[in-house]
Amino acid sequence: MQLPAGFAVVRERARPLPPDDRREAILDAVLPVLRERGRDVTSRELAEAAGVAEGTIFRAFGDKDSLLDAGLQRLLDPAPFRGELRRIPHDLPFEDKLAVIIEALRVRFGDVFQIMRLFQVEGPPPRRAQAGEDWLEIVRELLEPDAARLGVPIDTVAWYLRLVAFGASIEPFNHFRPFDSAELATVIAHGVAVAPR
Amino acid sequence: MQLPAGFAVVRERARPLPPDDRREAILDAVLPVLRERGRDVTSRELAEAAGVAEGTIFRAFGDKDSLLDAGLQRLLDPAPFRGELRRIPHDLPFEDKLAVIIEALRVRFGDVFQIMRLFQVEGPPPRRAQAGEDWLEIVRELLEPDAARLGVPIDTVAWYLRLVAFGASIEPFNHFRPFDSAELATVIAHGVAVAPR
Incomplete structure (x- = not known):
């Protein structure tokens, strides 16, 4: 050259x-x-x-x-968890979708609790201002196809899912009776269905 | 004399x-x-x-x-809390009964959390072997009149009530969206009703 x-x-x-x-x-x-x-x-x-x-x-x-x-x-960092939620197929049957969301939340809560324990973080995990809105945005997109069957706003369903997943993720609390994500999905699915019996 | x-x-x-x-x-x-x-x-x-x-x-x-x-x-000591639950009228409408139970549980959990904080107790509160069975016994008696409308065993309802009340009692967790005991009672009432829609 x-x-x-x-x-x-x-x-x-x-x-x-x-x-x-x-x-x-x-x-x-x-x-x-x-x-x-x-x-x-x-x-x-x-x-x-x-x-x-x-x-x-x-x-x-x-x-x-x-x-x-x-x-x-x-x-x-919540990004990988959120990516996982966003990959849930939107056309999954409603109750199955709830079960997958609850299961993903439980894995995430369990993960956060373990990391906090290992890093000796006292009190609740550090909270980012945008976290609640981000969570709602993901669930709105996921449950949009099921809106017609809901007796409550999608946002309300999102908070119910988070509530049951949280309690079911705290090991000492579940000593007496552990919960199955599918059974919790059934409770929420029927509990939020349109027109209470 | x-x-x-x-x-x-x-x-x-x-x-x-x-x-x-x-x-x-x-x-x-x-x-x-x-x-x-x-x-x-x-x-x-x-x-x-x-x-x-x-x-x-x-x-x-x-x-x-x-x-x-x-x-x-x-x-x-759980005795006063249990006495309170036992005084709930058995003929209250089903959903109201669930709301009263959830509310009592939340007050109790809130109380226990505060006492543990003040006494600097680390980890879960001390657990007595009999506690789970005692809780079930009380709820069985309270919900016996509603057994026919339930699609799940009364014991299962008891654990669901405890689950939602627990999550709803942890203050930092409820930062984004606090729950009302009556709304949680509605979710559970419909979620455990006989014959899912």
């Missing part, structure tokens, strides 16, 4: 990632060990999971607590 | 209460301040509420923690 005058071929040095990308790459790599170990994770476990030296992690995040905070944010 | 030979009238000296009665009397007197102050209560507040010297309290209970433990037991 004939290079233009003034150019030469040199071996390009591996350039370090920009700081934000580097942090994201480390987070991606350590997320599984964070999910398992929570606040008890050691710097060594983190470095091993990320395949870098401990010093690299500390340089990227400042300190271990900042990494733990960023990890907690990622683990509580 | 002519006394029989060998008897004489004497002024009877005020006898000290037996230790158990004394402890109960102190507990009765300090319960309101315990309910308000929980673990933060001072010995002085306790003595003032009981109208005795601090030393008398310590002699009766050994130490402040023992008094606090005994007070916690009394505050969590």
